[in-house]
Amino acid sequence: MPTYDTPEQAVRAFLQRLAYQRNQALLLETPPVGGETAPDRAAAQAVIAAALADGRSMLDEAEAKAVLAAYGIAVVPTRQAATPEQVAQAAAGFAPPLALKIRSPDLSHKSDVGGVILDLPTPAAAAEAAAAMRARLAASHPHARLDGFTVQPMHRREGAVELIVGASCDAVFGPTLLFGQGGVAVELIGDRAVGLPPLNRSLAREMMGRTRVDRLLDGFRSRPAVDRAAIERVLVAVSQLVCELPGVMELDINPLLAGADGAVALDARIVVTQAAGPGHARLAIRPYPAEEERWLDWHGEPVLLRPIRPEDEPAHREFFESLSPADIRARFFAAVRPAHDQLARFTQIDYEREMAFVAVRRDADGRTRTLGVARAVSDPDNLVAEFAVVVRSDLKRRGLGRALLTRLVEYCRGRGTGTLFGQTLAGNLAMRRLAESLGFEAGPCADPELIELRLRLAPPR
Incomplete structure (x- = not known):
């Protein structure tokens, strides 16, 4: 039972617990699917490279706006x-x-x-x-x-609000994002919220909600409501920009003029430097590793093997509903049907500690379906990682499980993981034969109903 010297300390402790619970619930929200445009990363990198070749660390306004436009942010000509x-x-x-x-x-x-x-x-x-x-x-x-x-x-919009969106590099957390009330008095007003990239639309919305100016966005009296979705898109675009362009050290869009018909950057300032390594190396939270995507020619049709994304929750729910009771027991050792919070944890992973490759296919009706998943979760020192594989019940024995497990082994070996291991039911001979064909060794478990499959990937450290 915690005790406190003053009522104020007790209230602060309670509010801290409340904030923690709210943040955990936010992390389990499923972000919307689609709606974002692919950036022209090459065009943005060319602008930065030209400035660095000219001996400049500060982009001029036209260059800064060109970088923003390459990431789909509307700018004034x-x-x-x-x-x-x-x-x-x-x-x-x-x-x-x-x-x-x-x-x-x-x-x-x-x-x-x-x-x-x-x-x-x-x-x-x-x-x-x-x-x-x-x-x-x-x-x-x-x-x-x-x-x-x-x-x-x-550029004027009736009822528009002046905002600021920015990014800077912190010595501990790496790139950080900023949102708040903009204009010439931005430092005096001090209405801002700070977040860590990468952002999705849900996290961008939460970041906006931590500012006072957020209340002005819904409109009041004769002022129309501001297009909140446009502001969210700008925040997500800036988040993607700092994740993909490691040379960007500082970025300010001030003002970002937001009105009922969208948001446009009136002025921009970007400071760059020579990138010292890959973009994700400086981030506190590793973004989606698009470089790990692979195409597979599976029985004459293209199937994409890629890391799982938070937006995959609806498709992942449909995938679990396609599994037979026997396959669910073989995967979880029990008869379970994952609820939303479990599915969110399956799809919203820390790519630095965990990897889940999904095999996805676009069907004739245009829907993207999950056909199988292979997952590995490592310990903090990356000495051992536990794996699991499951494929749709109607697609078994067609080589998809082998392709997923092979891709997972390749990824873990590339990350320097020491040992990959997993447990399966002793009667699951198909899983045992698949693992042993890829070099895994089968051994006993404390539970006599299970066997352990183990593959050494790197010498012991």
């Missing part, structure tokens, strides 16, 4: 100009009013030095403003380099 005269030419194709900003690698926060002018009525006015801006910057910051200007059309 922006043109660059080296001189005030070129500003007028660049602005000629935009409908006024116009926004003008400086381009300087030495001044990342342009509004702090008078480097942003809004609501310019004509291209000629934009050129005049650029000349005045250049003279003002030379007087106030004589050592700052001025590479030119950017010009863009003003």
